[in-house]
Amino acid sequence: MSDTVCEPSAGEMRMVIGASSLGTVFEWYDFFIWGTLTATGILGRTFFPSGNETLATLLSWATFAVGFGFRPLGAVLFGFLGDRMGRKYTFLVTIAVMGLATAGIGLIPGYAEIGITAPLLILALRVAQGLALGGEYGGAAIYVAEHSPPGRAGFHTSFIQASVVGGFILSLVVVLLFKLGFASVWDAWGWRLPFLFSLVLLAISLWMRLKLSESPVFKAMKEAGETSGNPFLESFTYPGNKKRLFVALFGIAAGLTVVWYTSMFSVLSFLSGPMRMDQTAAQLITGAGAVIGVGFFVLFGKLSDKVGRKPPIVFGYALTLILLFPCFYVIASAANPGLAKAALREPVIVAGPKCSYDPFTLNQRDECGRILDHLSKLGVLYKTAKAPSVVVTIGGQVVPKSEPAAVEAALKEAGYHFERIMPGPVDIAMILVAMTVLMALCGATFGPVAALLSEMFPSRIRYSSMSIPYHIGTGYFGGFLPFISQYIVARTGNPFAGLWYTLAVVAMALLVTMLGLRETVAPRDRAR
16 A cells, blocks of 8 residues: 555644654663663672673673664564554553663662572563564654655654664763762662663653554554554565565664664773773763764754665765774774873783683683783783793883783883873863764764665565564674674773774675665655
8 A cells, every 4th residue: 555644734743753752762761771881880790790890891781782682572573563553552562661671670689689680680671671672663763754744754753763862862861960969879779770760751751652643654554454464474475575674684774783882882881991081071971972963863864855865874884984993093092192102102912822811701711811801901902922931011021020910010100090081171072073973974874764664665564574674683783782892802902803893794784785775765755
């Protein structure tokens, strides 16, 4: 059937966009609050065994990734319901599940109180969050797209895309406000309040979304008796849909999500971790960069109504391959100039017969591993080499004793400073310039996508066909990015090494998009 329906008034369209976008902000807040607090280290210390800070951080990021891992299952479940029962009903259920699961995390005792039960309960609630998020995005994006008049879908759905950033920003703002208001008890229990705050957001979301009516496209389809009997199965049997699913997964979802997570969570972890910036300052700077970047999502979404969906995405991928490393080098040089200069002036080389580091063990197997473990915790860039015995050199000078404490003392003498720092105004401005470039790349690759994916698939199976590849791509390629990049950094000793994962996925996405994506915007619609 045709998607042509009676166009809503301007006031109705504002209500549709506002309610859908605000609910999406709250839903992503619920999901991102774990990542925001993981970057501070407090969740690793609370819910996982102590004794190895790097291991606790990796486990925290792995738990973050688990939620993403279950997003595809949520896409299948709620996509089926969305195509069978309606868009509005489905995203009411998803936001309720998400809000309750988030609040539940705030009530779970720590590892010190209940042992292994703590991380197991956390995993269960992250699974619930992943299932809910798997149904939320597709429902909100399609709901707005199916209300939107021709030639305006890119602009209207770009607010859903910007809402993802809004959820990240809200998570930072809420954490900072509670941290300021409950500073004396923050480490003890104050950090739980941002999770419990989700109940307030849930009440607001339900109140707003209950006011909405069903999508006009779905209502017309249902009245005509043209809804799919099994949208999941039909997504794989509908003519030409397998190719569209492949392109949506490997060309669109995988690429946009690694650009986004690198620009947000990798920057936050980079600043508060290896660059040893004051954690509050890192959160404020990252949040400011995200606020600046919101406009790019709307800009490129609107631009896609005129030039098509494909050009901004291809343009964004290509520039990411060129600019990603330079942007992070600028951030590093501005975030901690002393540490950056020391790493260039006094490079660290650790040599030994079997010099390797295992971030998944509490106790390294040999002397060399213990030194690498200590350097990794300090955020010091190092290289390894073969030698008959363990030898550490800093700027060509041999450290007399190859022990972690002696190496740290020698690093300080060589000009390495490990106290947390507060950058000056000029340095903060340089970081924000680099982040603005990264956010522009996010906007180009993410802004047009809700409209693109809605237009790629027929309306009778749209919810399922859009959600499945999107959440597999974002769930696995993007959701595991913080864990994979942190693991690469831990193994190599190079704080920039994790960026190679992003570049590899973006290169794949660029190739698939250029060769496989067909434009979805008709020329007559672009001219409107």
